[in-house]
Amino acid sequence: MADPNSVDEFVRNFEEAVEGVEPSSLNPDTEFTSLEEWDSLAALSVLAMVDAEYETEISGNELRKAKTLRDLFSIVQSKKAATA
Amino acid sequence: MATASVHNVRIAGISACVPERVENNAEYPLLSPEERTKVIHTTGIERRRVAKKDQCTSDLCVVAADRLLNDLGWNRDEVDAVILVSQSSDYTVPATAPMLQDRLGLPRTCLAFDINLGCSGYTYGLQVLGSLISAGHLRKGLLLVGDTPSKTVSPQDRSAATLFGDAGAATAIEFADGEVMHFDFGSDGRGYAAIMIPDGGLRNPVGPQSLEVTQIDEGIARSRCQLILDGVEIFNFSIREVPKTVRSLMTAANKGVEDVDAFVFHQANFFMNDLIRKKLKVPEEKVPYSLREYGNTSSASIPLTIVAKLRERITSDKMSMVLSGFGVGLSWATAYVETDHIVCPPVIEA
Numbered sequence: 001m002a003d004p005n006s007v008d009e010f011v012r013n014f015e016e017a018v019e020g021v022e023p024s025s026l027n028p029d030t031e032f033t034s035l036e037e038w039d040s041l042a043a044l045s046v047l048a049m050v051d052a053e054y055e056t057e058i059s060g061n062e063l064r065k066a067k068t069l070r071d072l073f074s075i076v077q078s079k080k081a082a083t084a
Numbered sequence: 085m086a087t088a089s090v091h092n093v094r095i096a097g098i099s100a101c102v103p104e105r106v107e108n109n110a111e112y113p114l115l116s117p118e119e120r121t122k123v124i125h126t127t128g129i130e131r132r133r134v135a136k137k138d139q140c141t142s143d144l145c146v147v148a149a150d151r152l153l154n155d156l157g158w159n160r161d162e163v164d165a166v167i168l169v170s171q172s173s174d175y176t177v178p179a180t181a182p183m184l185q186d187r188l189g190l191p192r193t194c195l196a197f198d199i200n201l202g203c204s205g206y207t208y209g210l211q212v213l214g215s216l217i218s219a220g221h222l223r224k225g226l227l228l229v230g231d232t233p234s235k236t237v238s239p240q241d242r243s244a245a246t247l248f249g250d251a252g253a254a255t256a257i258e259f260a261d262g263e264v265m266h267f268d269f270g271s272d273g274r275g276y277a278a279i280m281i282p283d284g285g286l287r288n289p290v291g292p293q294s295l296e297v298t299q300i301d302e303g304i305a306r307s308r309c310q311l312i313l314d315g316v317e318i319f320n321f322s323i324r325e326v327p328k329t330v331r332s333l334m335t336a337a338n339k340g341v342e343d344v345d346a347f348v349f350h351q352a353n354f355f356m357n358d359l360i361r362k363k364l365k366v367p368e369e370k371v372p373y374s375l376r377e378y379g380n381t382s383s384a385s386i387p388l389t390i391v392a393k394l395r396e397r398i399t400s401d402k403m404s405m406v407l408s409g410f411g412v413g414l415s416w417a418t419a420y421v422e423t424d425h426i427v428c429p430p431v432i433e434a
Contacts, residue, residue, distance in 0.1 A: 060316035
């Protein structure tokens with residue numbers, strides 16, 4: 001069973017959420033904003049995934065500051081910790 | 085979170101009016117053909133109505149209200165209240181509703197005022213007018229809602245220009261023994277900047293700098309007198325609050341999804357609305373959309389969707405509906421209403 005709190009699982013959820021991204025094509029250090037598939041609609045898909053899988057949200061500012069998928073995952077984890 | 089019931093009021097009729105001019109998102113110049121296809125698919129918006137230069141929200145509302153009053157056969161002297169919910173008034177001062185009293189031939193004894201709300205405005209307006217009539221002193225009222233976002237959204241802002249359409253709608257409400265509407269509503273002013281026009285009020289009066297068009301980002305150029313839309317904040321807000329308000333309303337009204345014939349949501353965009361629908365586990369066939377033809381029409385989106393998509397049923401049968409408006413403010417209001425063979429002419433073009 002994959003650990004839902006692992007960064008690797010987050011990467012898989014991200015790959016699934018963003019249309020056009022191949023499974024297993026990304027890693028935690030991927031700079032997601034440089035992906036060809038990254039646009040405002042992809043951003044909303046990731047927010048929807050974060051809501052569904054992690055029951056939290058990433059703000060517009062946080063999204064703009066994050067570079068890698070690991071950055072995004074840390075935001076999700078810190079948000080979850082704050083609301084736990 | 086506030087819930088409230090309003091007793092002894094019913095919706096007697098609903099009408100809607102849109103401008104004749106159509107703009108197609110498939111022709112929007114700031115997006116590539118592939119991007120246009122993707123935007124249309126995701127937002128669900130193919131076309132939008134755009135008002136003429138001299139056509140205001142009030143003009144669309146007058147057409148909708150005139151037709152509704154005629155079809156209802158109401159004596160105009162009996163109308164005790166007219167409320168306009170809009171963020172595109174004719175003038176900064178005075179309010180628009182008193183002029184509508186005159187233009188619609190309503191009596192001078194009529195109560196008239198504006199409410200400054202957008203996407204949540206229809207359900208707010210129902211609550212306010214419903215409460216006034218519920219007390220029994222006023223017997224009949226008109227709720228007019230609408231906006232002309234085409235006049236305030238920058239055509240060079242690809243984050244917003246393909247989303248909004250212009251429309252006005254009229255709803256007739258009257259005293260009716262035993263009828264009841266339920267409401268749940270709320271506000272979160274922390275998010276005031278998520279949808280805003282920064283200049284033109286008295287906090288930031290219009291100056292020469294207000295009209296300068298600035299390139300904000302790729303494909304996004306606008307002035308400080310034009311609408312800013314922070315899609316991420318709105319998205320987070322909507323998927324957080326709307327399921328909550330709908331659930332708490334249905335608990336207050338003691339209704340389950342199976343008791344409701346239609347869930348009419350503010351028409352924001354298909355991707356977000358459908359996510360909300362799934363979170364609430366509402367079957368697709370209970371959720372009508374007018375997005376494809378009309379886009380996001382602000383406070384008019386709920387009545388316009390009812391007129392465009394539920395007209396046949398609402399005029400010929402009883403219906404129970406959950407109506408949910410949410411957005412600019414940030415603000416939200418959800419209503420449970422039951423209707424019985426109401427008057428509802430087809431969407432009018434003007």
